Amino acid sequence: MKIDNIPIDLILKNMFAATGTVLKIFFLTILFSVPLGFLVALARRSRFKIISLPTRIYQLIFRGTPLMLQLFFFMYGPFYIFGKGFERFTACIVAFVINYAAYFGEIFRGGIAAIPKGQYEAAKVLGYSRLQTFMRIILPQVVKNVIPATGNEFMTLVKDTALAQVISVSEIFDVASKAGSKYFSAIPVMIAALFYLVMNTAVEFAFKLIEKKFDYYKI
Amino acid sequence: MLVKAYNIKKKFDDVNVLEDISLEVKEGEVVSIIGPSGSGKSTLLRCLTQLERVDSGKIEIDGKVMVDTKDGKTVYADTNTLHEIQLKVGLVFQNFNLFPHYSVLKNIIDPQIVVLKRSKDEATKIAMELLYKMNLADKSHAYPCELSGGQQQRIAIARALALNPKILFFDEPTSALDPELTGEILKVIKNLAKEKMTMVIVTHEMAFAKEVSDRVIFMDKGFIVEQGTPQEIFGNSVNQRTKEFLSQMNSYNQFY
Numbered sequence: 007m008k009i010d011n012i013p014i015d016l017i018l019k020n021m022f023a024a025t026g027t028v029l030k031i032f033f034l035t036i037l038f039s040v041p042l043g044f045l046v047a048l049a050r051r052s053r054f055k056i057i058s059l060p061t062r063i064y065q066l067i068f069r070g071t072p073l074m075l076q077l078f079f080f081m082y083g084p085f086y087i088f089g090k091g092f093e094r095f096t097a098c099i100v101a102f103v104i105n106y107a108a109y110f111g112e113i114f115r116g117g118i119a120a121i122p123k124g125q126y127e128a129a130k131v132l133g134y135s136r137l138q139t140f141m142r143i144i145l146p147q148v149v150k151n152v153i154p155a156t157g158n159e160f161m162t163l164v165k166d167t168a169l170a171q172v173i174s175v176s177e178i179f180d181v182a183s184k185a186g187s188k189y190f191s192a193i194p195v196m197i198a199a200l201f202y203l204v205m206n207t208a209v210e211f212a213f214k215l216i217e218k219k220f221d222y223y224k225i
Numbered sequence: 226m227l228v229k230a231y232n233i234k235k236k237f238d239d240v241n242v243l244e245d246i247s248l249e250v251k252e253g254e255v256v257s258i259i260g261p262s263g264s265g266k267s268t269l270l271r272c273l274t275q276l277e278r279v280d281s282g283k284i285e286i287d288g289k290v291m292v293d294t295k296d297g298k299t300v301y302a303d304t305n306t307l308h309e310i311q312l313k314v315g316l317v318f319q320n321f322n323l324f325p326h327y328s329v330l331k332n333i334i335d336p337q338i339v340v341l342k343r344s345k346d347e348a349t350k351i352a353m354e355l356l357y358k359m360n361l362a363d364k365s366h367a368y369p370c371e372l373s374g375g376q377q378q379r380i381a382i383a384r385a386l387a388l389n390p391k392i393l394f395f396d397e398p399t400s401a402l403d404p405e406l407t408g409e410i411l412k413v414i415k416n417l418a419k420e421k422m423t424m425v426i427v428t429h430e431m432a433f434a435k436e437v438s439d440r441v442i443f444m445d446k447g448f449i450v451e452q453g454t455p456q457e458i459f460g461n462s463v464n465q466r467t468k469e470f471l472s473q474m475n476s477y478n479q480f481y
Binding site: 138 | 275308311312315324326339341368388
């Protein structure tokens with residue numbers, strides 16, 4: 007099938023293949039950066055400066071510099087420093103995870119801080135231990151608090167996977183822009199836009215569903 | 226004596242909130258604490274319920290020493306003892322502090338299961354009995370956000386009672402409620418008084434304090450200024466500061 011003299015079926019085939027890479031980046035990043043972000047949030051809340059300050063500096067660096075630059079850093083940095091580096095896809099995942107954990111850390115920190123002091127006090131007076139209080143009383147409410155902001159990050163992540171091409175990880179946008187320049191056409195990029203939109207529609211639906219699941223109570 | 230507290234001192238930054246408070250509460254006694262805002266009433270309750278740590282003084286609850294000061298050193302009991310003491314006291318907050326993500330029933334059974342290791346059946350049975358008593362049995366599956374302030378406060382009282390505390394503290398239990406709902410809470414407290422529940426109530430409801438208390442304590446600026454039977458305090462207090470406060474409260478109540 008050809009439109010405008012472009013082999014659409016071939017491009018689509020390549021893009022579907024690249025979608026696999028995109029989904030792999032997406033799910034691996036979520037899998038590691040969400041729990042890591044949670045630890046970052048707890049570390050930021052620590053009353054020990056020796057824990058909270060380095061965490062804050064880490065967040066500043068990784069939220070304060072371009073993700074693209076961080077991809078380069080994890081791809082080539084270790085070679086310069088240790089003479090040995092990550093494999094391409096691993097470097098990509100490491101950069102995404104460390105970058106997104108910094109953002110998730112901030113979202114979860116806000117979610118924890120939003121729980122009224124009275125919840126901790128009520129639990130303490132009833133005899134809950136600190137761990138029981140956190141796991142049973144605080145955490146479920148934090149999850150509800152952070153759903154909208156987390157949904158935001160998930161959607162951004164889908165689009166950010168396009169940056170992986172800078173270290174030659176072949177993803178959707180990479181395929182599209184290469185095809186675009188080869189056939190001198192904007193159509194491949196338009197198709198790429200559709201791919202991202204479809205994936206993010208799924209994300210949006212998923213979060214709508216999760217939000218609804220937590221709708222049975224209000225704070 | 227269920228509660229013995231001697232020479233309690235507590236500072237926030239450089240402000241002395243509790244100057245030198247000594248207080249004893251007998252089993253079955255109902256004690257009201259009144260006084261102007263900032264007089265340290267709530268802080269005293271928070272120290273007795275372990276939500277704040279005292280700077281110095283001695284607190285003993287049901288024969289167990291929570292904290293003691295010897296040779297200028299203030300030492301709290303070990304974690305296990307503190308937990309045991311915690312289980313002997315209940316606290317009802319001004320703004321209820323129910324767990325919003327738990328249903329009414331779960332609010333009352335979860336602490337029993339988690340803290341006292343009761344079986345779910347037993348905890349549910351106890352919870353339902355309390356809900357009947359509070360006239361809220363039909364709300365057991367509702368969530369706190371669906372209830373009025375008065376209903377939420379009654380659930381909070383039930384939640385505290387479910388753990389069989391020896392003494393129940395109330396920190397301005399009706400201050401967040403409108404007058405109509407205030408009545409239902411006061412009724413509950415009156416019924417508990419009839420059942421000889423030991424209670425210490427910080428309140429601005431003078432008429433109620435007069436009616437329900439065995440003893441009234443007037444606090445001001447971190448000191449206990451005066452204490453006695455309701456008749457002594459409300460009827461013919463000789464203390465200038467108490468008289469001032471009570472006349473202010475009277476004119477306030479008449480005005481509104």
